Amino acid sequence: MKKVLLLDSHNHPINICGWKRAMVLLMKGKAVNARRLNDIESMIQIDNILIPSVIKLTYELAVPYKELPFCRENILVRDEFICQYCGEKFAPEELTLDHVYPKSRLGPDIWENIVACCKECNQKKADRTPKEAKMKLLRRPYRPNDYLKFEMKKYPESIVKYWLDYFEAS
Numbered sequence: 464m465k466k467v468l469l470l471d472s473h474n475h476p477i478n479i480c481g482w483k484r485a486m487v488l489l490m491k492g493k494a495v496n497a498r499r500l501n502d503i504e505s506m507i508q509i510d511n512i513l514i515p516s517v518i519k520l521t522y523e524l525a526v527p528y529k530e531l532p533f534c535r536e537n538i539l540v541r542d543e544f545i546c547q548y549c550g551e552k553f554a555p556e557e558l559t560l561d562h563v564y565p566k567s568r569l570g571p572d573i574w575e576n577i578v579a580c581c582k583e584c585n586q587k588k589a590d591r592t593p594k595e596a597k598m599k600l601l602r603r604p605y606r607p608n609d610y611l612k613f614e615m616k617k618y619p620e621s622i623v624k625y626w627l628d629y630f631e632a633s
């Protein structure tokens with residue numbers, strides 16, 4: 464998990480990159496350390512060199528809007544690995560994806576109709592709507608709108624804590 468937050472030249476987060484790419488950008492002078500130089504604690508140690516946990520581009524870059532891929536992993540991350548019916552947390556392999564409005568009745572494959580669901584709840588609900596099955600959803604499923612904030616959920620607190628300042632500022 465040696466990841467670096469990349470900011471544009473106006474201090475807005477634009478990407479999360481691997482430490483190797485970060486090092487290339489730093490060495491080519493295309494990016495600089497975004498945090499204070501004496502903030503050693505936030506640096507990532509690779510062998511005997513230190514890499515900043517946040518770097519900032521030294522040039523202007525127009526960043527295209529990035530859409531979050533609609534896939535199983537991202538749905539589970541959005542729902543925090545919690546079954547949206549019984550509210551219990553599960554390991555990823557113990558979770559299924561449930562169509563809130565059943566697929567057999569042409570419920571669509573969209574963020575707003577798919578939730579993480581444990582096998583037991585999925586069996587219980589079967590081909591019914593939550594109302595018909597008398598099962599209540601914890602919350603309405605939604606399409607996550609901030610790609611980077613969402614991606615951050617996949618990284619441990621120990622890395623992300625140095626990134627948060629830049630999200631609040633943007």
Ligand SMILES: [Zn+2]
Binds near residue numbers: 548583
């Ligand atoms: Zn469940």
